[in-house]
Amino acid sequence: MAASTVRAAFIIAALGVDRLGFASMMEVHHLTLCYRDRAAVHSLSGRFETGSHTAIVGPNGAGKSTLLSALAGIKTPDEGHIHAHGKVAFLAQLSTLDKQFPLTVRELALAGAWSRCGPWHGLSKQDREQADSALEQVGLSDFANAPISNLSGGQLQRARFARLIVEDADVLLLDEPFANVDSNTIDKLLEVQHQWHRMGKTQITVLHDISQVRAHYPQTLLLAQSAIAWGNTPEVLTEPLLAEANRRAQHWRNDAAWCEVCE
Numbered sequence: 643m644a645a646s647t648v649r650a651a652f653i654i655a656a657l658g659v660d661r662l663g664f665a666s667m668m669e670v671h672h673l674t675l676c677y678r679d680r681a682a683v684h685s686l687s688g689r690f691e692t693g694s695h696t697a698i699v700g701p702n703g704a705g706k707s708t709l710l711s712a713l714a715g716i717k718t719p720d721e722g723h724i725h726a727h728g729k730v731a732f733l734a735q736l737s738t739l740d741k742q743f744p745l746t747v748r749e750l751a752l753a754g755a756w757s758r759c760g761p762w763h764g765l766s767k768q769d770r771e772q773a774d775s776a777l778e779q780v781g782l783s784d785f786a787n788a789p790i791s792n793l794s795g796g797q798l799q800r801a802r803f804a805r806l807i808v809e810d811a812d813v814l815l816l817d818e819p820f821a822n823v824d825s826n827t828i829d830k831l832l833e834v835q836h837q838w839h840r841m842g843k844t845q846i847t848v849l850h851d852i853s854q855v856r857a858h859y860p861q862t863l864l865l866a867q868s869a870i871a872w873g874n875t876p877e878v879l880t881e882p883l884l885a886e887a888n889r890r891a892q893h894w895r896n897d898a899a900w901c902e903v904c905e
Protein backbone atom coordinates (compact mmCIF):
# COMPACT_ATOMS: atom_id res chain seq x y z
CA MET A 643 0.00 0.00 0.00
CA ALA A 644 1.37 3.45 -0.88
CA ALA A 645 2.63 5.55 2.03
CA SER A 646 0.13 8.30 1.16
CA THR A 647 -2.77 5.81 1.40
CA VAL A 648 -1.57 4.58 4.80
CA ARG A 649 -1.23 8.17 5.96
CA ALA A 650 -4.78 9.01 4.72
CA ALA A 651 -6.17 5.90 6.48
CA PHE A 652 -4.40 6.94 9.69
CA ILE A 653 -5.83 10.50 9.52
CA ILE A 654 -9.33 9.14 8.87
CA ALA A 655 -9.01 6.77 11.85
CA ALA A 656 -7.67 9.54 14.10
CA LEU A 657 -10.28 12.14 13.17
CA GLY A 658 -13.21 9.80 12.72
CA VAL A 659 -14.91 9.48 9.33
CA ASP A 660 -17.80 11.60 10.49
CA ARG A 661 -15.61 14.64 11.00
CA LEU A 662 -14.53 14.29 7.38
CA GLY A 663 -18.14 14.32 6.32
CA PHE A 664 -18.29 10.88 4.72
CA ALA A 665 -20.95 9.33 6.86
CA SER A 666 -22.96 11.65 9.11
CA MET A 667 -26.16 10.06 7.89
CA MET A 668 -29.03 8.22 9.57
CA GLU A 669 -30.61 5.06 8.32
CA VAL A 670 -33.68 3.17 9.55
CA HIS A 671 -34.55 -0.44 8.75
CA HIS A 672 -38.06 -1.81 9.26
CA LEU A 673 -38.42 0.49 12.25
CA THR A 674 -41.51 -0.02 14.40
CA LEU A 675 -42.17 2.12 17.49
CA CYS A 676 -45.02 1.27 19.85
CA TYR A 677 -46.99 2.66 22.73
CA ARG A 678 -48.64 -0.26 24.49
CA ASP A 679 -50.24 -2.41 21.73
CA ARG A 680 -50.41 0.33 19.07
CA ALA A 681 -47.72 1.26 16.54
CA ALA A 682 -46.95 4.99 16.30
CA VAL A 683 -44.45 4.24 13.52
CA HIS A 684 -44.71 1.02 11.53
CA SER A 685 -42.01 -0.72 9.45
CA LEU A 686 -40.24 2.43 8.26
CA SER A 687 -37.13 2.00 6.12
CA GLY A 688 -35.00 4.65 4.46
CA ARG A 689 -31.97 6.85 4.72
CA PHE A 690 -31.29 10.50 5.56
CA GLU A 691 -28.21 11.11 3.40
CA THR A 692 -25.17 13.00 4.64
CA GLY A 693 -25.80 16.72 4.26
CA SER A 694 -29.50 16.28 3.47
CA HIS A 695 -31.98 18.83 4.82
CA THR A 696 -35.20 16.91 5.37
CA ALA A 697 -38.59 17.96 6.70
CA ILE A 698 -40.81 15.34 8.34
CA VAL A 699 -44.46 16.24 7.80
CA GLY A 700 -47.76 14.46 8.34
CA PRO A 701 -51.09 14.80 10.13
CA ASN A 702 -51.42 15.01 13.93
CA GLY A 703 -50.56 11.68 15.48
CA ALA A 704 -48.59 10.53 12.40
CA GLY A 705 -45.63 9.47 14.54
CA LYS A 706 -43.30 12.39 13.69
CA SER A 707 -42.17 13.21 17.26
CA THR A 708 -41.99 9.52 18.13
CA LEU A 709 -39.68 8.91 15.17
CA LEU A 710 -37.48 11.85 16.13
CA SER A 711 -37.14 10.67 19.72
CA ALA A 712 -36.08 7.22 18.43
CA LEU A 713 -33.51 8.84 16.10
CA ALA A 714 -32.26 10.78 19.14
CA GLY A 715 -31.82 7.52 21.04
CA ILE A 716 -34.52 8.37 23.61
CA LYS A 717 -37.11 5.81 22.48
CA THR A 718 -36.01 2.21 21.88
CA PRO A 719 -37.18 0.49 18.67
CA ASP A 720 -39.71 -2.31 19.21
CA GLU A 721 -38.64 -3.81 15.90
CA GLY A 722 -35.99 -2.94 13.33
CA HIS A 723 -33.01 -0.73 13.92
CA ILE A 724 -31.41 2.66 13.42
CA HIS A 725 -27.88 3.28 12.19
CA ALA A 726 -26.59 6.71 13.13
CA HIS A 727 -23.18 7.91 12.05
CA GLY A 728 -21.81 11.12 13.46
CA LYS A 729 -22.54 13.17 16.53
CA VAL A 730 -26.27 13.75 16.97
CA ALA A 731 -27.95 16.75 18.65
CA PHE A 732 -31.66 16.92 19.47
CA LEU A 733 -33.88 19.99 19.92
CA ALA A 734 -37.05 18.82 21.64
CA GLN A 735 -40.27 20.83 21.46
CA LEU A 736 -40.03 24.18 23.24
CA SER A 737 -42.74 23.22 25.73
CA THR A 738 -40.42 20.60 27.29
CA LEU A 739 -37.96 23.21 28.63
CA ASP A 740 -38.40 24.51 32.18
CA LYS A 741 -37.83 28.26 31.96
CA GLN A 742 -37.49 28.52 35.73
CA PHE A 743 -34.22 26.57 35.64
CA PRO A 744 -31.58 28.99 37.04
CA LEU A 745 -29.46 29.58 33.93
CA THR A 746 -28.37 32.68 32.11
CA VAL A 747 -28.74 32.90 28.33
CA ARG A 748 -24.94 32.54 27.93
CA GLU A 749 -24.93 29.46 30.17
CA LEU A 750 -27.67 27.88 28.07
CA ALA A 751 -25.61 28.48 24.90
CA LEU A 752 -22.50 27.13 26.68
CA ALA A 753 -24.39 23.94 27.54
CA GLY A 754 -23.69 23.00 23.90
CA ALA A 755 -20.00 22.66 24.81
CA TRP A 756 -20.72 20.11 27.57
CA SER A 757 -21.17 17.37 24.98
CA ARG A 758 -17.52 17.92 24.03
CA CYS A 759 -15.90 18.44 27.45
CA GLY A 760 -18.44 16.88 29.86
CA PRO A 761 -20.24 18.80 32.64
CA TRP A 762 -17.40 18.45 35.19
CA HIS A 763 -14.58 19.88 33.09
CA GLY A 764 -13.79 23.57 32.84
CA LEU A 765 -14.97 25.44 29.80
CA SER A 766 -12.25 26.97 27.67
CA LYS A 767 -11.91 30.56 26.50
CA GLN A 768 -12.68 29.25 23.01
CA ASP A 769 -15.97 27.72 24.28
CA ARG A 770 -16.98 31.07 25.76
CA GLU A 771 -16.08 32.94 22.58
CA GLN A 772 -18.04 30.40 20.56
CA ALA A 773 -21.09 30.86 22.82
CA ASP A 774 -20.91 34.66 22.44
CA SER A 775 -20.57 34.37 18.68
CA ALA A 776 -23.56 31.97 18.56
CA LEU A 777 -25.64 34.43 20.60
CA GLU A 778 -24.68 37.18 18.17
CA GLN A 779 -25.67 34.98 15.23
CA VAL A 780 -29.17 34.47 16.65
CA GLY A 781 -29.49 38.15 17.66
CA LEU A 782 -29.34 37.67 21.43
CA SER A 783 -26.03 39.33 22.43
CA ASP A 784 -27.82 41.94 24.53
CA PHE A 785 -29.44 39.20 26.63
CA ALA A 786 -26.29 37.13 27.33
CA ASN A 787 -26.33 37.80 31.10
CA ALA A 788 -30.12 37.69 31.53
CA PRO A 789 -31.75 34.67 33.21
CA ILE A 790 -33.61 32.49 30.71
CA SER A 791 -36.81 33.14 32.71
CA ASN A 792 -36.70 36.72 31.31
CA LEU A 793 -36.94 35.54 27.70
CA SER A 794 -40.03 35.39 25.54
CA GLY A 795 -40.83 32.10 23.80
CA GLY A 796 -39.20 33.22 20.54
CA GLN A 797 -36.10 34.55 22.31
CA LEU A 798 -35.78 31.29 24.22
CA GLN A 799 -35.90 29.38 20.93
CA ARG A 800 -33.09 31.61 19.60
CA ALA A 801 -31.04 30.77 22.74
CA ARG A 802 -31.67 27.04 22.22
CA PHE A 803 -30.44 27.38 18.61
CA ALA A 804 -27.31 29.10 19.99
CA ARG A 805 -26.76 25.99 22.14
CA LEU A 806 -27.01 23.83 18.99
CA ILE A 807 -24.54 26.07 17.14
CA VAL A 808 -22.03 25.63 20.00
CA GLU A 809 -22.69 21.87 20.14
CA ASP A 810 -21.58 21.60 16.48
CA ALA A 811 -23.09 18.12 15.91
CA ASP A 812 -23.06 16.35 12.53
CA VAL A 813 -26.75 15.39 12.62
CA LEU A 814 -29.40 17.80 13.94
CA LEU A 815 -32.88 16.65 14.94
CA LEU A 816 -35.39 19.46 15.47
CA ASP A 817 -38.96 18.91 16.65
CA GLU A 818 -41.30 21.71 15.53
CA PRO A 819 -38.68 24.45 16.04
CA PHE A 820 -40.98 27.24 14.78
CA ALA A 821 -44.09 26.49 16.83
CA ASN A 822 -45.31 29.67 18.58
CA VAL A 823 -42.45 31.71 17.17
CA ASP A 824 -42.93 34.99 15.27
CA SER A 825 -41.93 35.53 11.64
CA ASN A 826 -38.75 37.56 12.44
CA THR A 827 -37.46 34.78 14.65
CA ILE A 828 -38.44 32.11 12.09
CA ASP A 829 -36.44 34.01 9.41
CA LYS A 830 -33.43 34.21 11.72
CA LEU A 831 -33.58 30.51 12.63
CA LEU A 832 -34.12 29.47 8.99
CA GLU A 833 -30.94 31.42 8.21
CA VAL A 834 -29.11 29.32 10.81
CA GLN A 835 -30.51 26.14 9.24
CA HIS A 836 -29.40 27.29 5.77
CA GLN A 837 -25.91 27.88 7.13
CA TRP A 838 -25.84 24.37 8.65
CA HIS A 839 -26.92 23.07 5.24
CA ARG A 840 -24.03 24.88 3.55
CA MET A 841 -21.69 23.38 6.19
CA GLY A 842 -22.84 19.88 5.11
CA LYS A 843 -24.67 18.97 8.31
CA THR A 844 -27.51 16.46 8.13
CA GLN A 845 -30.77 18.03 9.36
CA ILE A 846 -34.10 16.37 10.13
CA THR A 847 -36.86 18.78 11.12
CA VAL A 848 -40.48 18.07 12.09
CA LEU A 849 -42.74 20.77 10.65
CA HIS A 850 -46.41 21.52 10.00
CA ASP A 851 -46.20 24.50 7.63
CA ILE A 852 -46.21 22.95 4.14
CA SER A 853 -45.41 26.24 2.36
CA GLN A 854 -42.36 26.68 4.60
CA VAL A 855 -41.24 23.14 3.73
CA ARG A 856 -41.67 23.79 0.00
CA ALA A 857 -39.61 26.98 0.27
CA HIS A 858 -36.74 25.81 2.48
CA TYR A 859 -36.40 22.01 2.72
CA PRO A 860 -35.09 20.09 -0.32
CA GLN A 861 -36.14 16.64 1.01
CA THR A 862 -39.33 15.55 2.73
CA LEU A 863 -40.56 12.44 4.53
CA LEU A 864 -44.37 12.39 4.46
CA LEU A 865 -45.28 10.18 7.38
CA ALA A 866 -48.59 8.65 8.41
CA GLN A 867 -47.45 5.84 10.69
CA SER A 868 -45.43 4.51 7.74
CA ALA A 869 -43.89 6.48 4.88
CA ILE A 870 -46.40 7.76 2.34
CA ALA A 871 -43.48 9.20 0.36
CA TRP A 872 -39.84 10.09 1.01
CA GLY A 873 -37.64 12.01 -1.42
CA ASN A 874 -37.33 15.38 -3.12
CA THR A 875 -39.87 17.82 -1.70
CA PRO A 876 -41.69 18.73 -4.96
CA GLU A 877 -42.29 15.04 -5.69
CA VAL A 878 -43.45 14.28 -2.14
CA LEU A 879 -45.72 17.23 -1.38
CA THR A 880 -48.28 16.59 -4.11
CA GLU A 881 -52.03 16.91 -3.52
CA PRO A 882 -52.72 13.15 -4.01
CA LEU A 883 -49.97 12.11 -1.55
CA LEU A 884 -51.08 14.69 1.07
CA ALA A 885 -54.66 13.46 0.65
CA GLU A 886 -53.47 9.86 1.12
CA ALA A 887 -51.72 10.84 4.40
CA ASN A 888 -54.92 12.48 5.66
CA ARG A 889 -57.00 9.48 4.60
CA ARG A 890 -54.74 7.16 6.62
CA ALA A 891 -54.96 9.49 9.62
CA GLN A 892 -58.75 9.35 9.45
CA HIS A 893 -58.56 5.58 9.39
CA TRP A 894 -56.40 5.24 12.52
CA ARG A 895 -58.42 7.86 14.40
CA ASN A 896 -61.59 5.86 13.76
CA ASP A 897 -60.06 2.44 14.19
CA ALA A 898 -56.49 2.43 15.60
CA ALA A 899 -54.91 -0.80 14.46
CA TRP A 900 -53.63 -3.30 16.99
CA CYS A 901 -50.05 -4.20 16.15
CA GLU A 902 -48.55 -7.68 16.47
CA VAL A 903 -45.03 -6.31 17.05
CA CYS A 904 -46.17 -4.01 19.87
CA GLU A 905 -48.22 -6.57 21.75
Ligand SMILES: Nc1ncnc2c1ncn2[C@@H]1O[C@H](COP(=O)(O)OP(=O)(O)OP(=O)(O)O)[C@@H](O)[C@H]1O
Nearest residue numbers: 677678681682700701702703704705706707708709
Ligand atom coordinates in the same frame (compact mmCIF):
# COMPACT_ATOMS: atom_id res chain seq x y z
N1 LIG B 1 -46.21 8.81 25.66
C1 LIG B 1 -47.16 8.26 24.89
N2 LIG B 1 -47.95 7.27 25.37
C2 LIG B 1 -48.90 6.69 24.60
N3 LIG B 1 -49.16 7.05 23.32
C3 LIG B 1 -48.40 8.05 22.79
C4 LIG B 1 -47.38 8.70 23.54
N4 LIG B 1 -46.81 9.62 22.76
C5 LIG B 1 -47.44 9.57 21.57
N5 LIG B 1 -48.39 8.62 21.60
C6 LIG B 1 -49.28 8.23 20.48
O1 LIG B 1 -48.46 7.89 19.36
C7 LIG B 1 -49.01 8.39 18.16
C8 LIG B 1 -47.98 9.30 17.48
O2 LIG B 1 -47.74 10.43 18.29
P1 LIG B 1 -46.64 11.52 17.90
O3 LIG B 1 -46.60 12.52 19.00
O4 LIG B 1 -45.39 10.85 17.53
O5 LIG B 1 -47.31 12.14 16.59
P2 LIG B 1 -46.95 13.48 15.82
O6 LIG B 1 -46.97 13.15 14.37
O7 LIG B 1 -45.70 14.08 16.35
O8 LIG B 1 -48.22 14.36 16.17
P3 LIG B 1 -48.44 15.97 16.25
O9 LIG B 1 -48.37 16.49 14.86
O10 LIG B 1 -49.81 16.09 16.82
O11 LIG B 1 -47.36 16.54 17.15
C9 LIG B 1 -50.29 9.13 18.55
O12 LIG B 1 -51.37 8.24 18.34
C10 LIG B 1 -50.12 9.41 20.02
O13 LIG B 1 -51.36 9.41 20.69
